[in-house]
Amino acid sequence: xxxxxxxxxxxxxxxxxxxxxxxxxxxxxxxxxxxxxxxxxxxxxxxxxxxxxxxxxxxxxxxxxxxxxxxxxxxxxxxxxxxxxxxxxxxxxxxxxxxxxxxxxxxxxxxxxxxxxxxxxxxxxxxxxxxxxxxxxxxxxxxxxxxxxxxxxxxxxxxxxxxxxxxxxxxxxxxxxxxxxxxxxxxxxxxxxxxxxxxxxxxxxxxxxxxxxxxxxxxxxxxxxxxxxxxxxxxxxxxxxxxxxxxxxxxxxxxxxxxxxxxxxxxxxxxxxxxxxxxxxxxxxxxxxxxxxxxxxxxxxxxxxxxxxxxxxxxxxxxxxxxxxxxxxxxxxxxxxxxxxxxxxxxxxxxxxxxxxxxxxxxxxxxxxxxxxxxxxx
Amino acid sequence: xxxxxxxxxxxxxxxxxxxxxxxxxxxxxxxxxxxxxxxxxxxxxxxxxxxxxxxxxxxxxxxxxxxxxxxxxxxxxxxxxxxxxxxxxxxxxxxxxxxxxxxxxxxxxxxxxxxxxxxxxxxxxxxxxxxxxxxxxxxxxxxxxxxxxxxxxxxxxxxxxxxxxxxxxxxxxxxxxxxxxxxxxxxxxxxxxxxxxxxxxxxxxxxxxxxxxxxxxxxxxxxxxxxxxxxxxxxxxxxxxxxxxxxxxxxxxxxxxxxxxxxxxxxxxxxxxxxxxxxxx
Numbered sequence: 001x002x003x004x005x006x007x008x009x010x011x012x013x014x015x016x017x018x019x020x021x022x023x024x025x026x027x028x029x030x031x032x033x034x035x036x037x038x039x040x041x042x043x044x045x046x047x048x049x050x051x052x053x054x055x056x057x058x059x060x061x062x063x064x065x066x067x068x069x070x071x072x073x074x075x076x077x078x079x080x081x082x083x084x085x086x087x088x089x090x091x092x093x094x095x096x097x098x099x100x101x102x103x104x105x106x107x108x109x110x111x112x113x114x115x116x117x118x119x120x121x122x123x124x125x126x127x128x129x130x131x132x133x134x135x136x137x138x139x140x141x142x143x144x145x146x147x148x149x150x151x152x153x154x155x156x157x158x159x160x161x162x163x164x165x166x167x168x169x170x171x172x173x174x175x176x177x178x179x180x181x182x183x184x185x186x187x188x189x190x191x192x193x194x195x196x197x198x199x200x201x202x203x204x205x206x207x208x209x210x211x212x213x214x215x216x217x218x219x220x221x222x223x224x225x226x227x228x229x230x231x232x233x234x235x236x237x238x239x240x241x242x243x244x245x246x247x248x249x250x251x252x253x254x255x256x257x258x259x260x261x262x263x264x265x266x267x268x269x270x271x272x273x274x275x276x277x278x279x280x281x282x283x284x285x286x287x288x289x290x291x292x293x294x295x296x297x298x299x300x301x302x303x304x305x306x307x308x309x310x311x312x313x314x315x316x317x318x319x320x321x322x323x324x325x326x327x328x329x330x331x332x333x334x335x336x337x338x339x340x341x342x343x344x345x346x347x348x349x350x351x352x353x354x355x356x357x358x359x360x361x362x363x364x365x366x367x368x369x370x371x372x373x374x375x376x377x378x
Numbered sequence: 379x380x381x382x383x384x385x386x387x388x389x390x391x392x393x394x395x396x397x398x399x400x401x402x403x404x405x406x407x408x409x410x411x412x413x414x415x416x417x418x419x420x421x422x423x424x425x426x427x428x429x430x431x432x433x434x435x436x437x438x439x440x441x442x443x444x445x446x447x448x449x450x451x452x453x454x455x456x457x458x459x460x461x462x463x464x465x466x467x468x469x470x471x472x473x474x475x476x477x478x479x480x481x482x483x484x485x486x487x488x489x490x491x492x493x494x495x496x497x498x499x500x501x502x503x504x505x506x507x508x509x510x511x512x513x514x515x516x517x518x519x520x521x522x523x524x525x526x527x528x529x530x531x532x533x534x535x536x537x538x539x540x541x542x543x544x545x546x547x548x549x550x551x552x553x554x555x556x557x558x559x560x561x562x563x564x565x566x567x568x569x570x571x572x573x574x575x576x577x578x579x580x581x582x583x584x585x586x587x588x589x590x591x592x593x594x595x596x597x598x599x600x601x602x603x604x605x606x607x608x609x610x611x612x613x614x615x616x617x618x619x620x621x622x623x624x625x626x627x628x629x630x631x632x633x634x635x636x637x638x639x640x641x642x643x644x645x646x647x648x649x650x651x652x653x654x655x656x657x658x659x
Contacts, residue, residue: 229475229477229478229479230477230478230479253481253482253483254479254480254481254482254522255478255479255480255481256479257478257479258477258478258479259478260478264480266472266480266481266482267482268470268472268482268483268484268534269484270469270470270484270534271541271543271559271562272484272486273541273543278541278542
């Protein structure tokens with residue numbers, strides 16, 4: 001008898017333990033942009049552990065991106081009991097997390113979640129090009145095949161003997177329109193209007209560079225965060241170098257992303273004036289003096305640097321935009337004819353109030369994700 | 379002490395030595411040192427571990443992403459490596475990582491820099507292989523200069539090109555046209571030169587040897603003449619070979635700013651005041 005009681009007690013104990021330990025099953029539904037939905041549960045979040053913050057969880061944006069969202073205006077989160085949270089995404093994007101207990105934490109407030117629905121910005125419906133279109137466009141102009149994993153499509157452009165890729169770091173579409181309205185960019189403003197373009201998540205230089213060069217999104221090229229510095233996937237430069245073309249690149253002080261296949265020249269701030277753009281311009285002009293390469297990438301970093309330090313729209317930021325526009329003008333004048341010029345940004349910039357910086361990028365918002373893309377022949 | 383105890387003690391000592399001996403791990407990695415050096419190097423990981431090690435304590439690393447960290451680092455000073463490679467004056471170092479990342483770091487930012495093999499007392503190769511086995515540690519600079527998987531150090535000797543605000547430049551039949559700001563020239567190695575004027579008065583001047591400046595531009599073999607050009611348009615010529623051979627011909631610093639040519643033993647018209655350019659022909 002006493003033996004049976006002991007067994008029963010032990011079984012009850014194990015049952016209770018099981019209830020305590022295994023009873024945390026949860027599931028939520030994220031509506032995808034073009035129909036369908038993504039089921040999010042603990043196992044799914046575990047698959048995104050590489051992006052998680054130890055204390056706070058997986059950035060909510062990472063889940064939204066995985067569900068297929070490129071830009072979000074407003075987010076509606078519904079709790080299991082029906083309570084709704086309507087969020088202006090730009091205001092909370094940087095501080096929204098999905099925790100492994102199933103709760104979402106936004107701005108320090110945590111609540112359980114059953115469903116998530118995102119409203120895109122109107123601009124998303126007007127997108128004309130994507131950053132992953134640039135490699136196929138450049139390849140087609142030079143008579144080369146697109147990189148083998150490219151998912152982008154070639155934009156309308158004339159065939160050319162040379163292609164110049166002018167990389168304006170941090171010059172998002174909104175900054176372009178603001179700069180145009182403020183009369184800061186006479187040279188860029190004189191070109192035909194740029195295409196409204198979309199970059200990839202997480203909008204940053206490395207993710208943008210990989211998408212630009214491979215023509216493939218981060219899920220394919222493997223560069224899905226700010227810390228990955230190289231891709232294994234075939235790039236435009238690989239294709240051009242394999243075809244025996246001369247590929248050159250003039251970078252700022254750092255080669256932030258592996259430009260395999262190109263002859264790279266760094267441009268540190270050797271004159272100590274606080275900017276590398278003048279050094280980039282001097283080095284780029286020297287390359288052009290020696291003869292325009294078949295494929296030439298020039299990367300100006302000043303707009304991004306000023307945006308981070310002073311914030312977009314400040315006088316300091318505007319001064320740098322003027323300088324970069326002047327540099328672009330000088331380069332365009334120095335290019336030989338029969339050159340296809342593709343001018344683009346990797347991401348935009350939004351205002352933040354953080355110690356040490358007043359601008360940042362990296363969110364699924366209009367200011368960060370939309371970029372101008374000019375495709376012009378000379 | 380019994381033989382068994384002796385044996386056990388010996389075994390323990392051997393084990394302790396093996397465990398705590400501090401020997402560097404066996405890592406296949408090399409660090410190249412190239413560019414403006416007289417003795418390009420390829421240093422193996424073992425060779426780096428055998429060089430004198432310097433400790434840096436409580437060094438702040440400012441990260442652009444995530445929290446800043448403070449740590450202790452040990453390794454070989456950059457100065458030691460550059461001296462072994464025979465690097466002379468340089469303006470910057472380009473540090474290249476195994477995955478293709480590279481950054482040009484100015485000399486000012488390389489103060490107290492080391493090539494670290496250990497972080498917080500542990501070999502980086504063991505404790506954080508993704509960021510090792512060796513890493514540039516550049517105290518007082520942002521983390522993008524702390525290049526991990528460090529594979530190559532390229533020494534850059536001189537600024538390329540002529541800056542917009544150049545106060546003095548060398549142009550013409552040279553390998554690279556170069557220019558410097560007034561501040562830059564005044565920060566270069568100087569010598570003193572004595573020169574006697576028409577009245578027989580001897581004065582001492584401080585400045586930078588002209589032959590040193592010319593060597594930074596690299597006159598081409600076809601060049602024979604230098605033309606000193608002043609800010610008021612005055613100019614005077616001298617034979618290139620004579621100026622190159624002149625050990626006390628200098629671009630001297632004027633008290634009111636600007637430069638003059640002081641070329642002892644050369645004709646008076648070559649002593650160009652307010653010189654702003656040397657044209658090589």
